[in-house]
Amino acid sequence: MFLILTLALLPLGLIALIASLQAIRTADLEKEALLRIAVTQSARKLTADLQSDRTALQLTVDSLASNSADRAICSRLSLFLAANDAEGGRFYIYDRAGRRLCNSSEGEPASMTQTARFTGPATELLANAPYLVSRVPSADKRIIALIYYSRKHLESVADPATALQNRKLTLRQGDRRLAISHVRKDPPGGKSSSLSARLDPYDVELTMTVREPPATLARMLSLFLPLVMWFAAAAIGWFVVNRVLIRPLVILRRAVAAYQPGEVLEPLQRMRTPAQEIVALGETFREISEDVATHEAEMAEGLETQRKLTREVHHRVKNNLQIIASLINLHARSAHEPEAVEAYASIQRRVDALSVVHRNHFAELEENRGVGIRPLISELSASLRGTAPATARRFAIQIDSDNLHISQDVAVPIAFLLTELVELAMMLDPQGAMRISAHVLPEQANRALLSVVSSGLRASEDMTVHLSERYGRVLTGLSRQLRSALDHDGEAGSYAIAITIIP
Known part of the structure; x- marks a missing residue:
């Protein structure tokens, strides 16, 4: 500029x-x-x-x-x-x-x-x-x-x-000179001009010499005054343009760059003499920021309302599932056949699993981080042991999990998967134990490995029969829902599947 x-x-x-x-x-x-x-x-x-x-x-x-x-x-x-x-x-x-x-x-x-x-x-x-x-x-x-x-x-x-300054008169005749002016010392420097005229009819010349004053700083400044004025005009123009235009625009740009949603911009609050167009632009930004802040507040209020509604929905779903579990429990008490009692218990365990997922999801809504794997497995294990058959009341479940979170879409099939595996292990080895672990995969930050190990899950003829009748199809369907392969090691009695977690 x-x-x-x-x-x-x-x-x-x-x-x-x-x-x-x-x-x-x-x-x-x-x-x-x-x-x-x-x-x-x-x-x-x-x-x-x-x-x-x-x-x-x-x-x-x-x-x-x-x-x-x-x-x-x-x-x-x-x-x-x-x-x-x-x-x-x-x-x-x-x-x-x-x-x-x-x-x-x-x-x-x-x-x-x-x-x-x-x-x-x-x-x-x-x-x-x-x-x-x-x-x-x-x-x-x-x-x-x-x-x-x-x-x-x-x-x-x-x-x-004529009034000539610094003049000197000299008479000259041949090689003879006579300075007739008052003898004074000429200033150093400067330029002199001389002209002569003859005294007719005499052979004598009168020479007048005028010496200009030396080039002082003041004279040099007066000579270069136009250039000084040009530079001064450019400097003044720069100062005015910088004060009226550039500086307000820089302040406005910095304020807009540092803007955070929800704030109200006051970019030219401390500027006294900006151009009116810049003032109008600043006022426009301020009005836009006010509108954005208002919309942000409205969206935050709407989001809070929706969060409350979602919590209410999950709460009601959890209550309904608990009612269903209570009804199933009442019917199970009136049943006399062991097969019927076991069937009611199996249904109740799956309803409880779904209820646990909703309850944990409802608790995690405040932080909006998803469902925690550790509390989900802990509560699910307690529920499964509470509804276990009399022969499997001493069945131990050990949990080893990182502080991981998953979405509700992942939590539901995991809850059902664990329910099926725990029920199968209790059925095949009621006096045994189970170890459930969940750890982040080293090579993938958004994936974790869920592993279930139990002596009741080792390869056997009874297990083959149970897998072929019902459990195999359910486990395969749940692994497809999790979009990952369910690996089974018959010798170690372990099941492992990779699940998606929230980073």
Whole structure:
């Protein structure tokens, strides 16, 4: 998301950067044009000042050369030059013999030989003194006038009207230089721009140099401000999108992922400024969770009602079976033939077996784990011994079973199977014993081996007769109902069958 926002805002940042660079380039061109105007203006002002003073000097030396000059002309010349020069205008007039005919009150800044006074150029930068000298000879070349311009005067005259910062004015004549600006130390770094203009008709150039300030951190920041604004806009956009959209969606996703049936979702309870669409989505999830919680409660209530009804059904079935067993017991008491008594007892044992299954299933409904094998076998053994024939009242039954549970569909045929085997063993060996065991098969977690061992179940002629008459068919039918083979070991007197258990 951050990359998408960054790429979306990048063209705007580049446009702003190009506009900033173009503005800097335009400003540089404007500075160059302003510098050109300023140096031209300064050269013209300096030329006009020099020309004005030379005109006054020319009139004075021509007057002195004609020998008819007014004696007050030097005073008037001094007043004129002093009006233009704050330092009073240093001028000196000599003849060919080296006599000073007229001069200002200050001493001459630099001494020149007689030949140098008359042979130098009209305007000259002195090599040994910081002055600009202007020479004005008379018409007959017998008199020469010299005027000295100091740095301060030249700077005041050449000062441009434009406000240029960090400017520096320099006069150049050949290899001679005279810096007429106030001498100051230039800052390190930065870029300088220079332009020159000639002082017509003199062989002197005025150079103006403008030094830009060095690239400071503030200037660099101002240059890259568009990129900084672009990054700031992307960061602010990311913060807003994360605060308004992404963060609420992440919280909503986590709340939905951790949802458990029956809970009521409140995913955006602690969020203050999410988008209204996210709020609506959160409210939708909350309403859905409320509906699910309501349906869960209704289903739990319905399940509890059904569990109560099922328990009631099993209770009534158990009671009905007990009533049937009591009726069979009453009829057995009125029977006089031993065969009839044994037949009633056999029927009663099977009804009791079915009643035991319902009673155990009814007890296990609270935990919904199925019928426990150990309590089923224990109660069934007690019932079988209670209804055993008089000759088999001492028949012992030993139980060895793991804590296993089976469904009612498995419990009913197992109860009948054990009833048939115990009755057969009591009939063949009334004074014997039986060992019933149930253990989980090592290779199968949902299967257990039910084993019945008794001396009365060993192979014999009587057993063969009983199996062929009735018990064999019943045992085969029950093994088919359990969907497993019933193995018989005649020598050991054991029966074994694999049954399905509840893990």
